Amino acid sequence: MSDFDADVLIAGGGTVGLAAAAALSAAGFKVTLIERAAAPPAFTGGEVDLRVYALSPASIRLLDALGVWPLIASARHSPYHAMQVWHDDPARALRFDAAPDQSLGSIVEHGLLNAALWAQGGDWQRLAGAEISAVSASEEEGAAVTLKQGRQLKARLLVIADGPDSPLRQQLGIDSIGWDYSQRALVAHISTQHPHGSIARQRFLSTGPLALLPLADGRCSIVWSCNTALAAELLALDASAFQLRLGSASQQVLGAVNGSTALKSFPLRLNLVPQTVVAGAVVIGDAAHVVHPLAGQGVNLGLADAEALASTLSEARAAGRGWWRARTLAAYARARRAETVEMLAITDALHRGFTQGGATMARALGLGLSALDRAEPVKQWFARRAQG
Ligand SMILES: Cc1cc2nc3c(=O)[nH]c(=O)nc-3n(C[C@H](O)[C@H](O)[C@H](O)COP(=O)(O)OP(=O)(O)OC[C@H]3O[C@@H](n4cnc5c(N)ncnc54)[C@H](O)[C@@H]3O)c2cc1C
CATH class of the missing domain: 3.30.9.10 (D-Amino Acid Oxidase, subunit A, domain 2)
Known part of the structure; x- marks a missing residue:
């Protein structure tokens, strides 16, 4: 191969980035996940975490398929x-x-969900305490990220899962719309x-x-x-x-x-990225959509992004198409648009x-x-x- 460090770099090791790493690795891609928090997520079994999620049966099925649900x-x-x-x-x-x-x-x-995803058995590289300070992406050159510590990593594709503020999305000039x-x-x-x-x-x-x-x-x-x-x-x-x-x-x-x-x-707040893909990069999870918690669907939407991305890329590769190409990424974006927009519209209408x-x-x-x-x-x- 080339001078790529991995097929896919994942920026952000929150729930969605971790699930994307596990799903893409299970689909046969070489994955490196980069998370700025110094310590990997841990579960001690003490007081119940203040932040809990209502996971849908579809999310539980995905976690089960990734071997994570039994741990939870x-x-x-x-x-x-x-x-x-x-x-x-x-x-x-x-x-x-x-x-x-x-x-x-x-x-x-x-905390338990992220600890279980981090401990998932897949053979993907986990970099903790690694903050991305700069990114670039193009279809021909692939994606490159520079860590604060100076190291550079390259891959065919960058998956941006750095949460609702998503500075990386902004660095690549990917617009979002929304309101507080x-x-x-x-x-x-x-x-x-x-x-x-x-x-x-x-x-x-x-x-x-x-x-x-x-x-x-x-x-x-x-x-x-x-x-x-x-x-x-x-x-x-x-x-x-x-x-x-x-x-x-x-x-x-x-x-x-x-x-x-x-x-x-x-x-x-509400936030939506109308175009979640650019050449060499795709935005998922809260970096792509932030919904009102009244439907309890933020993580569920992000986990569905991770699952759809892994299956779209692996189908393209199995069919001999360029899995990192704009056409493949556009197919992923189409597959996720309807559910995301519907969820944002319904929760916003109910709230208003x-x-x-x-x-x-x-x-x-x-x-x-x-x-x-x-x-x-x-x-x-x-x-x-x-x-x-
Ligand atoms: C009060 C409340 C209740 C909620 N309840 C529910 C619920 O019941 N069900 C549900 O499905 N959803 C719920 N949600 C939504 C849910 O919290 C989010 O959808 C989910 O946490 C998004 O996960 P994520 O991985 O996309 O982003 P995040 O969890 O924000 O993860 C982003 C990660 O990227 C890392 N990062 C950021 N920048 C960099 C960088 N430059 N370099 C390296 N790493 C970086 C961060 O450290 C972080 O770990 C709720 C939200 C709120 C506010």
Whole structure:
């Protein structure tokens, strides 16, 4: 071969970059992953990570195929078999139930997920403590990255998975569109009077959605999205005042809230990269799309990017086509566009409908949710989407 260090360089070892490395390596590509964090992700089995994801069955199937799921399943996760969504009355919630003996998905900790992906058995090179400071890419020359420490690496293709701010995407002149929601997501683990019953719940308030996700230890992980002023007010409360506010915001759907960890706060925005490929490089994961967490789909979308990229490149190579060529990359981008745009549009519309449409719109949407619960075909469609 040439003077390439690998077939594919992956910039960023978050969940999506790690999954792409494992999937591309399993498809027979020589892969090097570059992550700036000094220490590889680790799982200690102690307190549950504040950042958890609702993984869809499709994501779990991918992790299983990569040999990663058994590690997670033997450590800690929380399958949920139903989902309830409501606006003003939990008794009139839209409800999805999994088929008997199945789940709608599982709640998995960010740290455990990344540690399991890092430990995956594949023969790909992992570089930790390596920050990329410059990139260049072209179809004929391939991609080159320069590390802060001065080393240069080259490959046929660069996969950019460096997260929502993606300085590398910007260096290659790849545009994105989007806006700040002027909202924060407050995250904590809480204890409640009544058991969660392995049901994921979400209330759409006119200040933003509040999700209660069931954890394996009986607590719930909350994601409470609200405008910055309300977030500041909630962050300033002491634990018992916060628990009272949360109990009222959740309409005591699980009774009183009687314990909570410290809160962590994340800014919320929407972002979309309309053209995710350029000659010699492709953008995936949050670097390509940032969605409102109300659908809990960010990681699921990114894992689907990783899977689609590995299968598109390996099909092209098996057919004797240039797997790194613009035509192949364009086929990947086409394969991912519809799902990504649909997810961004639906989550954005729901967010706006409840928070900016005024009380009447929120009430109409709330009634719509309970009406949907009685409209079987529509509900089935939503259920299929929820189940990936
Ligand atoms: C409050 C909240 C709740 C959420 N809940 C859910 C949920 O329930 N389900 C779900 O599917 N999604 C959820 N998401 C979305 C999810 O967090 C993201 O979609 C996901 O973390 C994106 O992963 P990523 O690998 O693309 O990016 P990141 O996790 O941001 O990883 C990027 C990596 O690139 C590295 N990096 C950056 N620059 C460089 C560089 N120059 N050189 C080397 N390395 C670099 C970084 O160190 C980092 O490790 C939630 C998000 C929020 C804010």
